[in-house]
Amino acid sequence: MNRPSFTWKLYIAAFYLFLFAPLLVVAIFAFNASQFPSPPWRGFTLEWFTGTGAVFGKPGVLADPIWLASIGNSFKVAIPVALLAVLIGTVNAWVLERAEFRGKTFLAMMMLWPLVIPGVVLGISILAFFSRVANGLEDWLQTDLDILRPGLPLVVLGQLSFILTISTLIIAARLRKFDRSLEEAAFDLGASRARVLRTVTLPFLSPALIGAGLVALLMSFENFNTTLMLVGSEAPLPIAMYGQMREGASPAINAVSLLLMLGVGGIASVFALTAKAER
Amino acid sequence: MAASSHTATDLDIVNVTKRFGSHAAVDDVTFSVAPGEFFSILGPSGCGKTTLMRMIAGFEHPTSGDIRIRSKSMIGVPANRRPVNMVFQSLALFPMMSVGENVAYGLTCRGVSRAEAEERAGRMLERVGLKGFGERRVTALSGGQRQRVAIARCLVLEPTLVLLDEPLGALDLKLREHMKIELKQLQGTFNTTFAYITHDQSEALVMSDRIAVMNQGRFEQVGSPRELYHSPATPFVASFVGETNRWQGQAASASNGAVAVRLSSGAVVQGQGSGAAQALAFVRPEAVALAQDQSSLANLPNRFEGRVSAVLFDGAASSLLIDTAGFAEPVRAVLPQAGPLAGIEVGAPIHVGWTADAMKVFAA
Amino acid sequence: MIAKPAQSLTLFLLLAPALLWLGLLIVLPHVEILILSFSERVAPRVYAFGFGNYLEFFTEPLYWRTFARTAFMSILVTALTLVLAFPIALYIARVAQGRLKAMLLLLCLLPFWVSELVRTLGWMILLRETGVISYALRAVGLASQPVELLYNDGAVILGLVYGGLLFMIVPLANALESLEPAVVEAGYDLGGSRWTVLRRIVIPHAMPGIVAGCIIVFMLTVGNFATPVLLGGKNGLWFTEQIYAQFITRFNWPQGAAFGMLLLLLSSAIVWLGLRLTGQSLGTTLKQA
Numbered sequence: 001m002n003r004p005s006f007t008w009k010l011y012i013a014a015f016y017l018f019l020f021a022p023l024l025v026v027a028i029f030a031f032n033a034s035q036f037p038s039p040p041w042r043g044f045t046l047e048w049f050t051g052t053g054a055v056f057g058k059p060g061v062l063a064d065p066i067w068l069a070s071i072g073n074s075f076k077v078a079i080p081v082a083l084l085a086v087l088i089g090t091v092n093a094w095v096l097e098r099a100e101f102r103g104k105t106f107l108a109m110m111m112l113w114p115l116v117i118p119g120v121v122l123g124i125s126i127l128a129f130f131s132r133v134a135n136g137l138e139d140w141l142q143t144d145l146d147i148l149r150p151g152l153p154l155v156v157l158g159q160l161s162f163i164l165t166i167s168t169l170i171i172a173a174r175l176r177k178f179d180r181s182l183e184e185a186a187f188d189l190g191a192s193r194a195r196v197l198r199t200v201t202l203p204f205l206s207p208a209l210i211g212a213g214l215v216a217l218l219m220s221f222e223n224f225n226t227t228l229m230l231v232g233s234e235a236p237l238p239i240a241m242y243g244q245m246r247e248g249a250s251p252a253i254n255a256v257s258l259l260l261m262l263g264v265g266g267i268a269s270v271f272a273l274t275a276k277a278e279r
Numbered sequence: 280m281a282a283s284s285h286t287a288t289d290l291d292i293v294n295v296t297k298r299f300g301s302h303a304a305v306d307d308v309t310f311s312v313a314p315g316e317f318f319s320i321l322g323p324s325g326c327g328k329t330t331l332m333r334m335i336a337g338f339e340h341p342t343s344g345d346i347r348i349r350s351k352s353m354i355g356v357p358a359n360r361r362p363v364n365m366v367f368q369s370l371a372l373f374p375m376m377s378v379g380e381n382v383a384y385g386l387t388c389r390g391v392s393r394a395e396a397e398e399r400a401g402r403m404l405e406r407v408g409l410k411g412f413g414e415r416r417v418t419a420l421s422g423g424q425r426q427r428v429a430i431a432r433c434l435v436l437e438p439t440l441v442l443l444d445e446p447l448g449a450l451d452l453k454l455r456e457h458m459k460i461e462l463k464q465l466q467g468t469f470n471t472t473f474a475y476i477t478h479d480q481s482e483a484l485v486m487s488d489r490i491a492v493m494n495q496g497r498f499e500q501v502g503s504p505r506e507l508y509h510s511p512a513t514p515f516v517a518s519f520v521g522e523t524n525r526w527q528g529q530a531a532s533a534s535n536g537a538v539a540v541r542l543s544s545g546a547v548v549q550g551q552g553s554g555a556a557q558a559l560a561f562v563r564p565e566a567v568a569l570a571q572d573q574s575s576l577a578n579l580p581n582r583f584e585g586r587v588s589a590v591l592f593d594g595a596a597s598s599l600l601i602d603t604a605g606f607a608e609p610v611r612a613v614l615p616q617a618g619p620l621a622g623i624e625v626g627a628p629i630h631v632g633w634t635a636d637a638m639k640v641f642a643a
Numbered sequence: 644m645i646a647k648p649a650q651s652l653t654l655f656l657l658l659a660p661a662l663l664w665l666g667l668l669i670v671l672p673h674v675e676i677l678i679l680s681f682s683e684r685v686a687p688r689v690y691a692f693g694f695g696n697y698l699e700f701f702t703e704p705l706y707w708r709t710f711a712r713t714a715f716m717s718i719l720v721t722a723l724t725l726v727l728a729f730p731i732a733l734y735i736a737r738v739a740q741g742r743l744k745a746m747l748l749l750l751c752l753l754p755f756w757v758s759e760l761v762r763t764l765g766w767m768i769l770l771r772e773t774g775v776i777s778y779a780l781r782a783v784g785l786a787s788q789p790v791e792l793l794y795n796d797g798a799v800i801l802g803l804v805y806g807g808l809l810f811m812i813v814p815l816a817n818a819l820e821s822l823e824p825a826v827v828e829a830g831y832d833l834g835g836s837r838w839t840v841l842r843r844i845v846i847p848h849a850m851p852g853i854v855a856g857c858i859i860v861f862m863l864t865v866g867n868f869a870t871p872v873l874l875g876g877k878n879g880l881w882f883t884e885q886i887y888a889q890f891i892t893r894f895n896w897p898q899g900a901a902f903g904m905l906l907l908l909l910s911s912a913i914v915w916l917g918l919r920l921t922g923q924s925l926g927t928t929l930k931q932a
Contacts, residue, residue: 004738008730012747015731019754019808022765025775029768037768039778088660095657107658110665117669118866118910120883121903124890125672128679128900161668185371188336189385189432190359199384203375222758225868225883229890241760245767245873254768257761264756272749 023261030254037251048255061255070240071256076152077227077236078220081159085216086209088160089167096168097175114162123229126158151232158230159220166219167212174208214267221260288350289314289439289472290335295344297330304330306496307344312440312474317466319475319483322493323519328476331493332442335474336365348439359388364433365442369449370425372417378404378428379413385436403435404428407465422450426458427465434469443475447482459485480520484508492516514641517561522598524567524611527643530558538640546605549580550638557643564598566637567612569620570630579632585610587627599623601631673907679900696901706885706902713882714909717864720800724807724860725853731808732815732852733845737822748816755809763873766802767793770874794876802870807860814859818852819845854921858914865910882906 004012029037033045035056045051046060053059061067096108114122127150134148147153178201186196202209224238231239237256244253290312297305304327312318320328333339335346337358346353353361364385373381382400387393401413407427412420417428426446433441447455447462463486466473477483483490484504491501492515500512511517518525528542533554540558541547550560568576576582585603597614610631615621623629683693700706735747754762769775770792780786792798822845830840846853871881886906889899 004734008734011730012734015727016747016750018805019751022762022769022805023754023757024765025768026761026765036773037764038771038773039775088664091657091660092664095661099654099657101654101658107661107665110669111661113665114669116862116911116914118862118883118906120866120868120886121676121907122672124886124899124903125676126668127890128896129667129672129675132675157668160664164664179369179371181367181369181371182373184336184338184358185365185367186373186384186388187357187359188338188363188365189436190388191384192359192388195388200373200375218756222760224759225866228868228887238758238760241758241764242869242873245760245764253764257758257764260761261757265753268753268756 026254026257027261029251030258032251035250037249037254048251049259056250058250058252061252061259064252066240067252067256070235070237073152073234074221074236074238076234077155077159078217080156081163081220082213082216084156084160085163085167086171086213088164089171089212090205090209092164092168093172093175096172111165111168114165117162119162119223119225120229122161123158123226126154126161126226127229130154130157149232150230152234152236154230154232155227155236158226159223162226163216163219167216170212170215171205171208174205178204211271214271218264218267287314288312289316289348290318290474291345291347291350292331292335293345293347295331295334295341295346297327297334297339298342303496305334305341308493308496308498309344310491310498310501312472314472315470317463317473317475317486317488319477319487319490320493321477321480321483321490321520324478326493327496328478328493329444332365332444332474332476335440336363336442337361362439363442364436364438364440365444366429366433366446368444368446370429370446372425372428372432374416374418376417377413378409378415378417378420381417381428382413382432382435385432389436399435400431403431406468407431407434423454423458423461426450427461430462430465434471438471440472440474443473445477445479447477447479455482462486484520492519494519511561511639514559514561514643517639517641522564522611523561524564524608526560526606526608528558528560529556530554530640537635540640542605542607544605544607546583546603548638549635550640551635552640553642554640555642559641559643561639561641562633562637564611565613566633567610568632569599569612569615570632571619573630576630576632580635581638582630582632583610584628584630587623587625587629590614590623590625599629601629603631676900676903679897680904681901682897684897690897696898697905699898700901700905709880709885710882710905710909712880713865714913716796716800716803717861718913720803720807720864721857721861723800724804724811725857727804728808728811728815728856732812732819735812736816736819737824737827751809751812759806759869762805763802763870766798766805766874770798770801793874794878796875796878799871799875799879799881802874803864803867806867806870807864810859810863811856814852814855815849816852818849818855822848850921854917858917861913861917862910865906865913 026037030048031044031046032041033043033047034040035058045055047055049060050062051060052063058064092111096104096111130148134145137145137148182200182204183196186200187193191199221236222238224242227236227239228242235243237260241249241253241256288311292308292310295305295308296303306327308331320331322328330339334341335353337353337356341354348362353363373384376384379397379400382403383393383396386396386399391399397413404410404412407430409424409427409431412424412428417425420428429446430441430443443462447458450458459482462473466486475483475486484507487504489501489503490507492499492507494515500507500516502510502512507516507520511520517523526540526542526544526548528540528548530553531539531541531547533539536551538550538552538554538558539547540550540560542560548560550562568579570576573582573584583603583605585601587599588602588609589600591598591600592614595616597616599612599614600609601612603610612631614623620629680696681692681694682690683695685691700710731751735744735751739747767774771777772789772791772793774792776792777786777790780790781788826848827840827844830844835843866883868881868883868887871879872884873879875881882902883906886899886902889895889902
């Protein structure tokens, strides 16, 4: 088993080609001086990034208010999702690892549950439930409650429903590795409970907090299935891309994709670096 | 010992009991530790010594009884307000801080200014032989250095009492031997009261001024290392502290502390102690005299003839196992390192003997 | 341990976020669609209890055929993904060493941190009539006319397998990693052939990883939306699309809710079956991933 055969190696090489081919063509055709993201190659251009539309009739990403708005919408969703995921995930991790109460095993199982629910089903169930709540409250309060209608706030809730599981798992895994005698030692040396938390426990958890935040950010940015069901008039990036792809898009979509890849690559390398520094 | 609370003591444990459900982990324990003393609690794992120590530190609360430090009751005082600091089994050095920050931690908790805390931590590191290590990460230290940081972190707070929970447990044998001596010297230079718990009798014997032997939640005996070794008060202490031969039998006759015991395997031995019907007899390997002819053992009350069944060579701790008529298990004796018996081989005939004083007899 | 009032208050405060999350975002919404799925419109804005939505599913061939097709294709995709991923995972776990190993694993991870939409866009550019592959085939003379590779089942399966690979490779590689080399060597030493060792030692050991990978890939596939719709076009016919159509396009929520329950049932049933057949638990399975 230690000497891989030639066919095996060939297969590995073909596999990685297969893995990167779609990403590569997306990146390459972002620079094609053509109306459509298709061959033949008509020369190099940055028009699809910065162009105002003077050359091809359609603007580049950075000059197109529609793309810019969708990127902005994605951030409007991803940032609250990431912050809440870390905050609530930490509390949940504490419950799972530190608290003792009846029904804890059941609660732990419930926390895993969102992972086995299809995203579309999560989306429609939250949509239906919050509509009912909104209808009830509106009848009662005699006012409009747009916050519970399809739109970015509902997208935040929908994404949180399963991203919380991920962030809880990441933080709980780190907390499980924590040596409780460190807290006792700090307490023994005269620190107050709050100080122990601030100077010992949270610094120990911080790689997991950052990690969970970044993962939540990425998952939120990329989520499509749940978001699709809950989105209102303001479309986050994946929804905007989906719309464009159905209609046949200009290479501006390749440019957006390339920016997205670079962003993800950046976050991934931050991730890898902090993980390495930990070891 | 009950009277010692009237004299100056650093620690008084008064009738302390700790129950977990119906199980008493610590069962009515009373003792005192004098200032500057190196006091050890020695016992097998699960004997309750860790629970006892955690109660002194303030991580557990006694079911009944009192814990006093310098005559002040600690009941209801949280761990972070007790003048007691603990060296943990895992050492529990803060991996997210430098060596200097670890040592300065307790000082900053007390509100000492950052600059002063750093300076005092630096001086303390110097005293434990870690000058200039302040900036290092704790993960970059050797086992012995980590040990010293853990102790320095406590000593810098000038506590009344330092608790040490088997801190040498994780070290390899060589370093452990070295650290025993170093710990003892450190304690001497700082003249701080140490309470040390361990399951390793050698650690306790080498370092302590006094040792309490603990078993099943109770103290079996409290005394100096020599007292425990030479005059064990209970069969548990006799077999737990040091190597020993141990035989079972019935007391044949008893008068004035002198007991004759007929072993189940046949031999009759003369010893000192209890004349209860069911008896346990103990004799240390080094108390067993060896000779090639019977005449040189003539004045010993216990004399037997046997044959060497095994030579367990271990340098200075070498011993012989001698199959002896009338004994169910071979007699263990120290292998002489010089003289005619130094080169003795398996199968050689040999005479063994010991005095009645060397043989302790307890009720089984 | 007797809970003091202060302790129970702390516990309650710690539990509150989890209870709000699970209650408001998971449990109650699912109760809501369950109820919704059993309600029929009897008059405008008037609904009554009934099984009509489920009956509609069984009587309208388009619905149940799409459902069966989705289930069948998802199983096919899962099996294909397993077969394609196994040699890669084996190579990463047992052949590659040190830097190369880390590199190969990282390279596997990278594409999957990029949005599903971007990956699908890539396949569209490659496969469509005016796309890269069609262009290349004409350029080398293998085709005389543009070739349409998009909008068929093959393209849908390709896209779904591609999307599932990572979620198969990682649990597989983790499971294979934990196999002691000495055990494999002992297998050879005792006279096993390469195939016997693989079948009797390596695959049984990797079983938890295989189950975990298959379950995750199946769930992701069955619940996928963008890939079948974009790569399959009108021929995509995926069940999630039916749910979307009922909810968003036709605004027939009770019907959509019934479809949602059916999809949830399918997904849960397969997960349960997979766990049952191999004697694994959900917790350990998810940890593999």
